Amino acid sequence: MAREPYLCDIRSPRVRAWEIAKRTFLWLLLLVCGVSMLYPLLWMVGTSLKTVDPALLLQEGESSSIFSTGSHLLADLFPKVFHWENYRAVFEEVPFGRYFFNSLLVALSVTVGQLVTCSLAAYAFSRFEFPGRDRWFLCYLATLMVPTTVTLIPTFILLSRLGLIDTYFALIVPGMFSAYGTFMLRQFFMGIPRELEEAAAIDGCGPFTIYWRVILPLSGPALATLGIFSFLGNWQNLLGPLVKINRDELKTLPLGILNFVDLNSANWPLLMAASLISILPMVLIFLLGQRFFVSGVRLGGVKG
Amino acid sequence: MKVRPWVATLFLAPNLLGFLAFTLVPIVASLLLAFYSWDLFGSPRFVGLENFRDLVGFQWSAEGGLTAVNPRFWYYLFNTLFLILGLPVTMLGSLGLACLLHRRLYGRDLFRLIYFLPSIVSGVGIYLLWKWIFQPDYGLINALLWKVGIEGPRWLESTLWAKPALMLMGFWGSVGGMNVVLYLAALQNVNPELYEAAEIDGAGGWRQFWAVTWPMVSPTSFFILIMGIINGFQGGFEAAYVMTRGGPAGATTTLNYYIYETGFEFFYMGRASAASWLLFVMVMIFTWINWKVAGNKVHY
Secondary structure, three states: OOOOOOHHHOOOHHHHHHHHHHHHHHHHHHHHHHHHHHHHHHHHHHHHOOOOOHHHHHHHOOOOOOOOOOOHHHHOOOOOOOOOHHHHHHHHHOOHHHHHHHHHHHHHHHHHHHHHHHHHHHHHHHHOEOOOHHHHHHHHHHHOOOOHHHHHHHHHHHHHHOOOOOOHHHHHHHHHOOHHHHHHHHHHHHOOOHHHHHHHHHOOOOHHHHHHHHHHHHOHHHHHHHHHHHHHHHHOOOHHHHHHOOOHHHOOHHHHHHHHHHHOOOOHHHHHHHHHHHHHHHHHHHHHHHHHHHHHHHHHOOOO | OEOOHHHHHHHHHHHHHHHHHHHHHHHHHHHHHOOEEOOOOOOOEEOOOHHHHHHHOEEEEOOOEEEEOOHHHHHHHHHHHHHHOHHHHHHHHHHHHHHHHHOOOOOHHHHHHHHHHHHHOOOHHHHHHHHHHOOOOOOHHHHHHHHOOOOOOOHHHOOOOHHHHHHHHHHHHHOOOHHHHHHHHHHHOOOHHHHHHHHHOOOOHHHHHHHHHHHHOHHHHHHHHHHHHHHHHOOOHHHHHHHHOOOOOOOOOOHHHHHHHHHHHOOOHHHHHHHHHHHHHHHHHHHHHHHHHHHHHOOO
16 A cells, blocks of 8 residues: 555566556546545536426426436436526525625635634734633633534523624624634644744844734645635534524525525425535635645644 | 733733633533523523433333433434444545555546545535435435335435435545545555565455554544544534424434524523533543543554
8 A cells, every 4th residue: 555566666467467457446446436426416416407397398308207207307417408597596586696695704704703813812822921821722622522502502692682683793703713723723833933933033023023924924724724614614504593693684595595495395406506506615615725625634633 | 932911912812702702601601501491581590400300311100110201312312323323434434535545546636636525515505415315206316226126215204214314425425525634644654664564474455454554544543533423423403404304203303403493493591501511521421431442442
């Protein structure tokens, strides 16, 4: 495994043939498994372009050999005629654009907030000496294992007492302070050599300048990792908005899609079109930030 | 670095204030609330341990003997644990995948992306997709089964098959994700000489896997297991809410969904808080057991 030879290193023809056969088999295995991993997503795309209208189906000559109705939904991955109008219908039936905007606003605000507050606190925890530092840090660590439902109920009560239910404030502000983010960035900052800061201090830089001009520029991968996870987590968060938001114009995408489900319970093509729109930003973030996923997770401090 | 106290305060304050207001104080408040009965509208009434008794307590009666006060809660705990059983399978899948992706096979980077993708896309849209996949009449799985002549079960509508269905979905969503990245990092750190030594001793590929790879990646497995169990205890809300509403007959209600239902649909704030603390305690106990039992078998 770790000492896998290059094919060109293998001299004996029999060993070489065996090695080629083995690699071909493994490659095919990887391919078949990979296709089956992708297949549900392809099916999602395919379904989103279909229709359930029996008249249209007949007109387009879709087969109906398997079940009496809706057969073409499963007969083929893609329909003969692509119904792009499904995507327009999603935006026309519910204020989907508004949901999308809300999700974007909330996810971006929370992400920026976390990056700012967590990196400031993480820098203080990693470099400053002040009374009670280690005790507070331990406090942060201790809360990492607490389930989110534990804090959800009192947070909900607090927000409703303050009259902040059904506001952007309720969606954004409670998420801006992550103990996990602080912990992760602190671990990363600990690994940055102190000589750089000492040099900057001799040049007359204050703590904030050092944080801004030395530490942050060196922490790109860690900040990107935290940012990506924070954005993804908030983009798809259902539970928080579900308990905090009732007004339609403040709903985020997960709630908006559920609204849409109530209106079109059995119209799978429309539901898949809406679902697909909701996951596109995640795919985009994934493609843009993929290299951070690999380097970034090592920051978690896994031994091994 | 020595700094003046106000400088440290300035750096720490934004995060610390939020941490206090939305994490630490709520945790304490939730613990207090667990001993009260409150429907959010009237005033809270102190009930002592009644909430806990209503969840995990037992009662004795002459005709029925010793019975649980709330058998549903135990059933939901069973559901939660049952769903966690998918974790070892997923881990083996991830490790197998990592071993494959570790080789110098053609298009390796593309494969890594493809396998990673399902773990990135998540949320309501994906749960809807799987609800559609498990749809008993036209869904993808039963359509495929039908093509090979099998009449598939009714998946999410069946008390027997609903949980396996959710486990299959979980497998798809996490087998190629972070686990693989962690395992790949671990495989890179294995000393190639160990394989050479094993080969000289006559170990085949299978034997090499169990004698070298498995012990050498055990710290990573341990980490994934602990994180998986912690997440597993807190899981199942979204799937239950979007796909099944906890049904059929409570078969997919996990503790997390039960807490949501109790707190935000029936407004038993006290009981929901008590349940969330029980969940927390269970997470801690299991993590501790893990640490003691699995931790000894980990090879560093």
